[in-house]
């Protein structure tokens with residue numbers, strides 16, 4: 001019997017070119033309305049006990065070709081534990097070798113975070129004491145954009161994730177952050193909720209998440225290039241969140257992402273904005289440097305180039321929020337590969353580690369929330 005490959009489900013993405021014996025040639029589909037692609041997620045059926053060679057043949061034209069060297073695909077049969085698969089890359093293609101034990105093996109770019117899991121998370125958190133849930137808008141495909149609010153303090157903290165929907169690690173981080181903040185036994189959480197009000201958007205891009213996109217929403221728009229001028233037609237998700245931020249102001253913000261190429265966790269700040277001040281910059285640096293002391297899964301050596309004075313890209317949320325509200329604002333990037341300073345050969349960077357890093361970020365924030 002030939003094996004099968006399917007991706008017709010929440011966050012699925014693959015195109016089957018051919019299946020021949022125990023080999024398949026595959027391509028990743030572009031985001032609808034754009035040229036971006038890198039996220040894949042599919043199920044291999046009816047192949048128990050056979051060694052298969054799965055080739056993704058269009059990696060060269062993907063959004064981040066540097067994401068493939070050293071990268072390993074994630075596989076799961078229970079849809080809970082996602083291990084790294086035997087993966088090889090040459091300049092033309094990514095070859096994943098698997099031997100499924102059962103007749104359904106799931107393969108993905110990173111442990112997926114489905115829209116169903118998102119709705120489960122929002123429902124579970126909304127039921128906790130002190131948590132308010134609301135819809136900020138509806139997306140172009142008609143999905144609700146959820147915001148959770150908790151805490152009673154005067155500082156306004158905004159945490160938001162998955163502007164880029166293929167960066168599923170960002171919502172695993174959110175799950176960890178929400179679990180900690182709603183843990184009544186957690187002393188740090190109690191301290192944070194007394195000092196601040198937390199506004200949390202666990203998924204900024206429900207349409208792209210469901211559609212199996214890497215980087216854009218249903219209209220093919222990269223939401224993290226819209227913050228200077230969001231519109232209802234192109235980027236209603238950003239417009240709604242920015243309007244809600246206008247209503248509260250923002251003291252501290254974290255935008256949670258994944259980075260395809262760099263094998264490390266790192267932060268990017270808001271250098272280069274017109275109103276940049278040394279005082280705000282020092283608060284960002286303090287958060288970054290103390291996080292590196294706190295967590296073996298964070299470092300400060302690897303990261304993005306820092307913008308020169310006046311040269312910040314103001315269409316991105318982190319810079320726009322720092323300028324618009326005077327926020328201490330930052331982008332957290334987590335790897336698709338691994339955090340090479342503290343590697344895990346079996347799982348690589350993983351959902352559990354995303355959640356642990358979220359806990360460390362909140363402990364770190366608690367230590368400086370009074371100074372924001």
Ligand code: ZN
Nearest residue numbers: 164167257258
């Ligand atoms: Zn991103």
